[in-house]
Structures are given as structure tokens and as C-alpha cells.
Amino acid sequence: MAVYTDVAEGELGAFLKHYPVGDLLSYKGIAEGTENSNFLLHTSSGSYILTLYEKRVEKADLPFFLGLMGHLAYKGVSCPLPVTAHDGSVIGTLAGRPAVIITFLEGLSLRRPTATHCAEVGKALAQLHLAGADFSMTRPNALAIDGWRKLWDAARDRADEVEPGLAAEVDADFADFERNWPKDLPQGIIHADLFPDNVFFLGEKLSGLIDFYFACDDLYAYDVATCLNAWCFEKDFSFNLTKGKALLAGYQSVRPLSDQEKAALPMLARGSALRFMLTRLYDWLTVPDGGLVMKRDPTEYIRRMRFHRAIKSPSEYGLA
């Protein structure tokens, strides 16, 4: 569950007086999500999401995340818009936590996306990349190779408990990535966590993107690779070529990939799979069971790493 901090009705009502959102009618905690405490608010002017930022989000990064949402929304990307308080501030304090109100997006996230949904996601990702190009703030990717290394140093000794041979396998990957990771590809603002739980649909139409709390500056093609990992594998870990084709065609209908970006996809997809394997592995090994952070299975991403390692040509992802 993702309500780590309780909020009393009286203090919430008083907090909302600072925002142009009308009077509180009702509110409830939202179970989905892992990082922060989220509440759905109904007020006399509509619905909103209240987020209390817990310790895994750096407070110093909030102006970047919230400024980015405002910028993208202004550019026509459907994403939540932070609500500005009467005194001009966006970040308040509630129950001792940094707290923000954002607009509510209609739609549902999907458990079983189809190729049509994948095409929509590809298109939306490319639109996000273009829309972010003139955003004035920057944020280095805390989960680029140096960040992976820190996670790996903390988890390596117990990695073989999760999958025998994993320590040696990942050590070899690190050696490869530290020598050969592509650097000269187009880069800018990326979402960095555009998984199905962060994309809303109304039927087959994409209605919005949420959860910009990993957004940063990095390679655009790395974000594409993350989406291939998150959207195009089936439950049995097979890659669905039809979905890959659809996602890549959707992306390229808005922002064509260069030949260099295409050639780098297998390594980027392998790196992205390692990144999600590592955050999952770290939580798996360090967070107590029954604790507050929902643990996700790292082995799903070990399977993806192996798939990408065996790729001979980027056409195997469905590139035309």
C-alpha cells in the first residue's frame, strides 16, 4: 500500500484553504504506488490528487519534477498540473511532509496492454521528448551507471541467493557497460519510468502520463528501451514482436530514431533491464517483509537482461 502518512480531516481542510480548490467534500488514501503517500480528494470544484513526499524523493528535486509537469502540460502533453497556492507557492507542508496538490487525470492504467496501446505509448513518449526539449531545468539521472554501481555494491554479496550465478553475470555486464555505454546520442528530458502503471487510457486512447519522479536528462533512446522492457514482454518473458513494432512505429511517427540510436538499442535495453533489476534486487534484499515498500520481483528483469544479451540486430525489436 502507499499511504505511509495519515492525514486528519481537520488538518487537510485547513491546508486546502491555501489553494484555489474549493471546500473539501471527501478524501481517501490510494493503495497503488510505492514511493509516496497519495490521496484522492473531492472538493466543491472537482477531483485532485494530494501527494505527500516520503523519504525516497529528494525535496531538492521537487521544483524540477513539478516544474516539468507544468511545462509539459503547457506544451500539450496530458499530465497532471500542480496547483499553485494563493501565495504563489506549489510545495506546501502537511503532516510534516512536503505536500503538493495536482490535477486529477481521467483514465485507467492497464494490466494487459495490446499492440494498439503500445503504439499510443510510443507516440506519447516521443511527444514528451519533443515537449521537454526547451524545459529550462536539468537533473542528472541518479540511476545512470554510477547509481547502478552503488546499488550493486550493496546487493552483490547476496545476489546469488536470488539467482545462482547472478553476481558473475552482472559483474560482466558492468565491465561491458563501463567501457561501451553510448554517450554521443541525442539526449534531453526523459520520463525514465514509463511503465503501464504510469500511463492512463480511456478505451484505446491514451489519456495521460503520471509519476514524473524519476524524470531526468538522459538519452532519448534509453527511454525508448525502458518502454520496450516495460510494455512489450509477456508474462512468460517472451518478447512480443508485434508490440515492439507498434511501440517503435508509434515513437518514430513523431520522432524518428537515428541509425546510431537504433544500433544502440540492444545495449540500452540491456542497461535499462539491469537498472530495474537492481532497484528491485536492492529492495528484495534490504527491505523487511511486510514493510512499507512494495517489493517487485527482480528475476523478471534478469530474464530481460538475458534476452537483450542474445540480440544480434535491433531489427529483432521490430524496427523497420
Ligand SMILES: Nc1ncnc2c1ncn2[C@@H]1O[C@H](COP(=O)(O)OP(=O)(O)OP(=O)(O)O)[C@@H](O)[C@H]1O
Ligand atoms: N494525476 C492523477 N490523476 C489520477 N490518479 C492519479 C494521479 N496521480 C496519481 N494517481 C493515482 O495514484 C497512484 C499512485 O501514483 P504514483 O504512481 O505517482 O505514486 P508513486 O508512489 O510515485 O508510485 P510508483 O513510483 O510506484 O509508480 C496511481 O497509480 C494512480 O492510481
Ligand SMILES: N[C@@H](CCO)C(=O)O
Ligand atoms: N517501475 C518500477 C517501479 C518504481 O517506479 C519497477 O517496475 O521496478
